[in-house]
Amino acid sequence: MGESRTELIAWINDLSQLGLTKIEQCGTGIIHCVIMDSIYRDVPLKKVKFNAKHEYEYIANFKVLQAIFDKHKIDQHIPIERLAKCKMQDNLEFLQWMKKYWDQFYPGGAYDALARRASSPGGAASVSNMSRSTASKGSANSIATGMKKTLSTPSVAAAAPAPKRAVSRGGTAATGTAARRNQELEEEYQRNMAEMTQQTVELKLTVEQVEKEREFYFTKLRAIEVFVQEQMENVGAMGVGDVLEHIQAIMYQVEEGFEIPDPVEGVDEEETY
DSSP states (O other), X not given: OOOOHHHHHHHHHHHHOOOOOSGGGGGGSHHHHHHHHHHHSOOOGGXXXXXXXXXXXXXXXXXXXXXXXXXXXXXXXXXXXXXXXXXXXXXXXXXXXXXXXXXXXXXXXXXXXXXHTTTSTTTTTHHHHHOHHHHHHHHHHHXXXXXXXXXXXXXHHTTSHHHHHHHHHHHHHHHHHHHHHHHHHHHHHHHHHHHHHHHHHHHHHHHHHHHHHHHHHHHHHHHHHHHHHHHHHTTTSSOHHHHHHHHHHHHTOOOTTOOOOOOOTTSOHHHHO
């Protein structure tokens, strides 16, 4: 099983500084271009629309990504149409593959995502557009700076630490609870997917067995039908006993590897046949 959504979002935000809040936002194509640029440093980010808001713009970003895949001979299909619909499952699966590729080929060292996309259309503004939480974080930092200046006098500075610590503990606890909840939901989702996959396999095997048995018995009936027609055309060619023996031989004929099941206890043999 690949990384969870929480882990992937944390990794992406650390790498790209784009402030994602959900996997569906990867459907813009921006994230994948940034990931590939962090590996090869040759993605033409000026062609990437960091302020994309429409599906046709997302598709244009994915075409930039496809060009990079072709350039580096990466043999992985990009389901552009599905990803651009911004559905969670499609984007989660593709992002998990991207993470594995990044783990394998990232050259190491620091990657300055902001500097790399500074001259791209919407590159500077894209951080706030991608997520409201990033804008809120910036506002919180400004407020904290103002409070620091305001509380610089000796009379107020002594009272400041207590509420500051209380807010910090509350925020940390809330963040930890949300992360645990996300992890639980992810694990439950994976369990459900595994169960559904197993059920699908079992149903497929059942259908195949039923179709095989249907074909087996149809072949028997067809053989009897042909034999009876031949006897009707050549009345008297075989005695009644021979005819019945031949029909019985067809009925009890089995395929190679077939095993006759054991009779059920308490049930008369003639009744089961």
